[in-house]
Amino acid sequence: MIATGSVPAPDGAPARRDADRWATAREQLHARGLRWTPQRRMLVEVLGQTDGHVTGAELVERCRQKDASTIPSTVYRTLDVLEALGLVRHAHGPDGREEYHVLPETEHGHLHCSRCGSSWDIGPGEAAGLAVALQDGRGFQMDLTHLTVSGVCGPCAAATPIDTNLQGETMS
């Protein structure tokens, strides 16, 4: 896989425009003096076949399927680089694990029910209230893509009206 610069033909990739986005990866790396290596090429390929969210471990796993010699640290480091280029974004799942978003999805955050484990996307509209409050109050610019909100969804709240909440201890 010594793709010496003269092989512009991206092997039979699906005719999808998304590919264009990733096709620029190499150029973007070059533009910053970074390199286009087999490992990076592979990860970009995997990402190109991905949509939505993926955990870091999942990406490592998929890369391993293509190349069993894949090293985790390389994958994580490459993801850092791609994030710097704006090709991916990461957030943290409800359990704190890394979770990557493949761009260019609509910017969104996540909602996670701690009771049933389901999760949904949060659009800019719903987060606007918080964003404005933080912006006006502190000039803080919220990063919606990194936002994960935990709580209890409607169905679960309705299913278990009375929970063993001991919080908010009424003292004295």
Place this chain on the structure above:
Amino acid sequence: MIATGSVPAPDGAPARRDADRWATAREQLHARGLRWTPQRRMLVEVLGQTDGHVTGAELVERCRQKDASTIPSTVYRTLDVLEALGLVRHAHGPDGREEYHVLPETEHGHLHCSRCGSSWDIGPGEAAGLAVALQDGRGFQMDLTHLTVSGVCGPCAAATPIDTNLQGETMS
């Protein structure tokens, strides 16, 4: 719920009231058929001397100072139990690591600047907008104590010219 009104806080010293909260830990455990062990006693003691936020690793570390034979898994499992009792809450720092809140602090979330690394608390007021939007829109009850918002704080945003049009170049 067992409203133990047997110890109506002999309010001698203001600081002592915090101790009372932890003093009930044993009773609360018993009330659920759980046990009061040296390990739990130690962790509760450590938590009693803590305020604000602590990472799991930090707690493990402090317990180790009191008892070098402390095992991490025991600490984490005990924290889970204490969380079920409502004595502590956990969230995830910007890097996804566990972060515990010792109650009864005012319920709050966290704000973290990805540029300078500083962080602040978010009060119920600021989060109200989001909470209401999620509640009205989906009947979702947000858990503010588990909320961590990432973004760029005012000073950092001011220090760096606007480049949001390009691929957000998040250094690091």
Place this chain on the structure above:
DNA sequence: CTTGCTATTACAACATATCGCAACAGCGTG
């Protein structure tokens, strides 16, 4: 005080992510 049920612990193996460092390799140059 002894006994017994079972919640808890210690410990080891795993899982996920990061870091240090020496060897390697991409790619611009001569």
Place this chain on the structure above:
DNA sequence: CACGCTGTTGCGATATGTTGTAATAGCAAG
């Protein structure tokens, strides 16, 4: 096309949590 600067990789070590399991010990009953 070889050279060499420097970005990258491989890989072991480390950090932080999680989980399985046999052995231990809290606590209440007898």
